Amino acid sequence: MYVTKIALFLCVLSAILTKVPLTPEYIFPLISIYENLNLITVLRFQLAVTSTTEAITSVARIQKFLLSGHKKAPLKHPSKSTDTCSPKSYQSSEPTVFGIHLNNVDVTFDTSTVLKNVTFSALPGDLVGLSGKSGSGKSIVLQVILEEIKAKGSIAVGGKISYASQEAWIFSASIKQNILFGEEEDEKKYLRVIRACALERDLSLFANGDQTLVGERGVMLSGGQKSRINLARAVYRDADIYLLDDPLAAVDASVAQHIFNECILGYLKDKCVVLVTHHLKYLRNVKKRYIINKGKVVEEASSENDFMESDEAIQEDFIKSHNLPPEIHESATTKYSTQQIYKKYWCSGNHWILPCLIFALLLLTHSLNSFIDMFIVFPIISNKTKSFYFFSLTLEHFLYVYASLIVLLFFLNHTLSMIFMKHCMSISKTLHNTLLDKILAVPIKFFNEHPSDQPSTHLE
Incomplete structure (x- = not known):
């Protein structure tokens, strides 16, 4: 506030000492010049330095990413067991195997074993339910399938994979752009996905519909809306295998029932789907359902009685560990x-x-x-x-x-x-x-x- 005043005072003092007359042609241009210099040096120069530094760092990271290259591993036959799941262990000469085949898979972090002797398979048209207590390793199984984590054992994955993470990832753009995510738009298919993921009513409440900007990290959306948009993005992508990591956790009971019936059982009925969920009531009629306990597939629930016995214990443990109620209301007001x-x-x-x-x-x-x-x-x-x-x-x-x-x-x-x-x-x-x-x-x-x-x- 006073930097300009001090600079102007020194100019006036110099003018008086040198006997220069103080005229409007001398004073007012000085005021304008110093105000502009103050704006440039105090505000814009600092902003320019900060923005330039961030831009240089961002461009360097983008350049490193674009020049890093991509290694695509060929498929591996399930009958061939290897010590570690790495690109070098795949044999491109083997015939393509569609679906997921895990046999005696072990995952170890440092000295602790997270998964041990995990075995299950999923073929096209199968819906595989995966449940278990908090920290039992359900999400790690999906990461093993995605090759995000190295594992020992026989792992064979055939087909294109689409993944819906447990933590919804939303970027700053419109709702439609978040769902399409660079895919070519098919209006009929897009409307089917919107309907299957229970987003029709939400889009009707927005003034701009699916063109509504969600803000940074989806700040304009509720937790349930972000979860369903994240699911819609994965479902819209044409794939052979769909890995869904607890997509029903952040929505209320009626919406969860709609998503399970219309999306998982309806839209994805001919696909290979691996569903991780703590809502065990939706897995009662699923033919392939696995329960993971302490890193092991301790049982494949084959009967209704066996499944119901484990339902209550797993549900109670999940609620205590994740702070997630069975029903979440997606509206809030302030007085x-x-x-x-x-x-x-x-x-x-x-x-x-x-x-x-x-x-x-x-x-x-x-x-x-x-x-x-x-x-x-x-x-x-x-x-x-x-x-x-x-x-x-x-x-x-x-x-x-x-x-x-x-x-x-x-x-x-x-x-x-x-x-x-x-x-x-x-x-x-x-x-x-x-x-x-x-x-x-x-x-x-x-x-x-x-x-x-x-x-x-x-x-x-």
Whole structure:
């Protein structure tokens, strides 16, 4: 605020000492030049340095990625067992085997065994249900199939794979672009996928439909909407194998039932589908269903009684570990308006007098800043009218007052910044301690029924 004032004062002082007349042609161009220099050096130059540094780093990473190359491993016959699942162990001369075949697969991290002797197969047209307790290794099985994790044993995967991750990945674009993800648009197929993934009603609520921008990481969407868009992207892609990592976890019961019936059993009925889920009720009529316990496929539930016995234990363990309720409502409201929120925030400090002091200093600082711009006009008017300076000031007194005003502005500006910072830190500490006390007082049942990615109005 005062850098321009100091630079202008030095120019006025130099002009007076060298007996250069203070005319509008001298003063006002100086003010304009220094204001532009202030904007460029204080704001735009720093932004340019930051943006240039980030751009250089990003371009270097993109260049490294584009020049890294791609190694595509040929398919491996399931009868041929190898020590490790690596591209070198594949035999391109073997006939192509469609589907998934795992036989005695082991995964070890450091010294701990995550998966041991995992064996199952999935062929085109099969729906394989994979369930188990939290941390049992269900998602790791999918990563082994995707070759994201090295494993020992016989692994054969034939066909194009489409994967829907448990954590929905949304990029900053429209909903339609997130679903198509570079694929060629087929309107009939696109509408079928939207209907199968229960997105029709959600798109009708948006003013721009599927052209609605979702924001950075999908901030404009709820957790269930992001999960269904993530699933729709995987389903829209033409593939032979679909790996679905718990797509029913972030939606309510009715939507989950619709997705299971219309998408998994309907749209993907002729595909090879591996479904990881903790909703065991949807797997009751699935022919191939596996339960993983402590890294092992301990049983393939073949009868209704065996499956129901493990249902309750796995469901209870999953809810305790993941904070995911069986039914999630995707709407939230607040009883506070924007003005009330700002007022509540501003009055949360330790001293009520500080907001009044900050307002008074803010008003005084900006008034003084404007007055200094007006004060420089006094010698110009005096030269034009051939009269004495305002307030009976001599030229020497004018310089003293001008310098004093700039020093006062310097002092008020720094005092205002210091008090404002202290008050904001006081507010942050008060809100943090209050929030922490509230959270510690909430029963554990609340966190089981309300996941962290869904806003709630119960906690104040």
